[in-house]
Amino acid sequence: MIPVFDFRVLFVGVAFSVGLSGMNHAYANDAAWQKLAEGGKVVLMRHASVNTGRGQGNSLLRDPSCKRERNLSSEGEREAREVGKQFQERKIPISDVRHSPFCRTADTARIAFAQGGPAAYLSLLEILGADEAAAQTRALSHVIGEYAGEGNLVLITHEPNINAVSFEMMKQSDFLVLQPKGGSEFEELGVVRWSGSD
Incomplete structure (x- = not known):
């Protein structure tokens, strides 16, 4: 079993998410946006829709x-x-943007944020062997857990990579809002479902 992060922290995030699932999408999105406005969070985003x-x-x-x-x-x-x-429009502070080396993630970063650099720890897990995928997932969890910037860190990756660290089912352009807790630990504060965005 991969020690990705503390499952007590995961339970808190999942409980919050389950609570949001019964609410209006716009309200759930607004709650997540409000957390982002504070800064110091990590956005874990699935790339935008593809051909x-x-x-x-x-x-x-x-x-x-x-x-x-x-x-x-x-x-x-x-x-x-x-x-x-x-x-x-929401004046969300961004400290840095990182994306998978794949073109669809790089283009999502360029179009959405006009910035971004490739990061190997965001590369598509499906093309890796089991050991390499496990190591990459640990690296991603550590990057999230250890983030300490004033603005928000945006990480743009693929569905399997998000599934490796969260129970959320993410459609294209959806993103998680995460609170770093140190080490490889983090808490899920909410999710922006793009289909439900304003």
Whole structure:
């Protein structure tokens, strides 16, 4: 078993999330946005929507030219712009943006936040062996748990990576709001479901 983080902390986050699930989406989103406005949090985001179907690239392939990868759709580009607009309009402080080396995550960061650098600990888990995936998940948990900046740290990655550290089911452009607790521990404060955003 991978010691990703303290499951007592996970229980608190899941309990809060379950509580939110019965509320209006906009209210749940507003609660998470209010936490982000305080700064010092970590945003763990799934990349925006991608092209699907035959001839639309390989979701498991890493191609620096972006020609053979699965890339953002026009809808995904719109989502990313809207995410960035919400952060700006709500005056959410951002200290840094990191993304998986894949093109769809890099493009989400560029369009939404006009910044970002690749981080190996955010790379797609599905293409890794079990030991490497476990080590990468530990690294991600440590980055989240140890974050101590005044603004918020934005991490843009893939669904399997988020599933490795949370029980939340994340659609494209959804993101978790996390409170670092030191070491590899963190608390889930809420989730912004993009389909339910203003």
